[in-house]
Amino acid sequence: MKSAVIVFPGSNCDRDVAVALEQVSGRAPLMVWHNDTEVPPVDFIVLPGGFSFGDYLRAGAMAAHSPIMRSVKERAAGGTLVLGICNGFQVLCEAGLLPGVLMHNSGLRFVCRDVHIRVDNDRTAFTGRYGKGDVIRVPVAHNEGNYFSDSETVDRLESEGRVVFRYCSPDGKVDDASNPNGSRAAIAGIVNEQGNVLGMMPHPERVSEPRLGGTDGRPLFESVMAVLS
Amino acid sequence: MKAKIHITLKSGVLDPQGKAVEHALAALGFGGVDSVRQGKYIEVDLAESNPETARSKIDAMCRQLLANTVIENYAFDLVE
Numbered sequence: 001m002k003s004a005v006i007v008f009p010g011s012n013c014d015r016d017v018a019v020a021l022e023q024v025s026g027r028a029p030l031m032v033w034h035n036d037t038e039v040p041p042v043d044f045i046v047l048p049g050g051f052s053f054g055d056y057l058r059a060g061a062m063a064a065h066s067p068i069m070r071s072v073k074e075r076a077a078g079g080t081l082v083l084g085i086c087n088g089f090q091v092l093c094e095a096g097l098l099p100g101v102l103m104h105n106s107g108l109r110f111v112c113r114d115v116h117i118r119v120d121n122d123r124t125a126f127t128g129r130y131g132k133g134d135v136i137r138v139p140v141a142h143n144e145g146n147y148f149s150d151s152e153t154v155d156r157l158e159s160e161g162r163v164v165f166r167y168c169s170p171d172g173k174v175d176d177a178s179n180p181n182g183s184r185a186a187i188a189g190i191v192n193e194q195g196n197v198l199g200m201m202p203h204p205e206r207v208s209e210p211r212l213g214g215t216d217g218r219p220l221f222e223s224v225m226a227v228l229s
Numbered sequence: 230m231k232a233k234i235h236i237t238l239k240s241g242v243l244d245p246q247g248k249a250v251e252h253a254l255a256a257l258g259f260g261g262v263d264s265v266r267q268g269k270y271i272e273v274d275l276a277e278s279n280p281e282t283a284r285s286k287i288d289a290m291c292r293q294l295l296a297n298t299v300i301e302n303y304a305f306d307l308v309e
Contacts, residue, residue, distance in 0.1 A: 057294070057295070058297055061294065061297070065293075065294065094297065099299075100299060101297050101299045101300050103242075103243075103300065104245055104246060105245075106243065106245050107245070108245050108246065108249055148242065148243075148299070148300060149299060150299075182243070182245075
């Protein structure tokens with residue numbers, strides 16, 4: 001599996017993702033700078049977390065218009081798997097690769113803790129190694145993670161099974177108390193219509209080996225690996 | 230030519246910051262505040278003397294970058 005991590009000024013999870021990718025695939029990803037205009041030929045592109053461009057204007061708004069994003073859009077349209085984590089999810093929404101927007105957390109606080117999310121679709125290229133309904137424990141660390149889109153879009157995401165991850169209680173119940181940021185329908189991660197672009201607020205790379213305190217995020221990378229090999 | 234651009238959250242979109250400001254105003258003793266909505270104000274200086282061209286340029290800037298039209302409305306005035 002050949003992969004690339006896009007690095008924006010202010011990205012800060014790029015190296016964490018690179019370690020996770022290398023451990024799972026045995027091959028270090030290419031690190032691609034935002035000012036480059038062409039993503040090298042790879043099977044998997046990751047937009048990492050961080051605070052690209054200092055979250056100026058809106059989180060992800062500046063990065064969405066970086067030179068490299070034109071190439072990322074082309075690859076996504078051509079079917080290359082693209083994963084956006086946290087700030088990467090915000091960038092994908094601002095770039096129009098995923099519907100909706102990540103607004104300020106409803107509680108007005110930066111939320112940095114482990115949350116539970118439920119796998120609501122195990123048939124994507126990113127979730128094949130999970131089972132439907134699995135509850136996994138993954139950290140979030142964000143100020144703008146409050147997923148919003150109009151009701152029509154949310155209904156469509158629901159009916160097409162595109163809500164991949166949902167915030168839930170440890171036993172898998174979706175309730176307000178388990179929603180860390182006020183996201184509509186407790187959405188923690190969605191895929192695009194073609195199913196090859198996933199955006200999620202929780203950080204699977206931060207729980208991808210035992211010494212990090214958990215391995216619940218590792219199957220996500222293994223799922224991609226399995227699909228591509 | 231200068232554009233004075235106001236970006237506001239669409240009605241129906243929750244504005245937690247506006248709500249927090251509203252509560253703070255009440256805590257300071259300001260009565261009769263029905264609601265507060267928070268937005269952004271941006272000034273853009275344009276090397277453009279034709280108001281019509283300027284208007285369409287600013288409109289495109291708002292749609293493509295300055296506002297996220299999923300949740301925000303924008304309005305602007307041009308001044309000499």
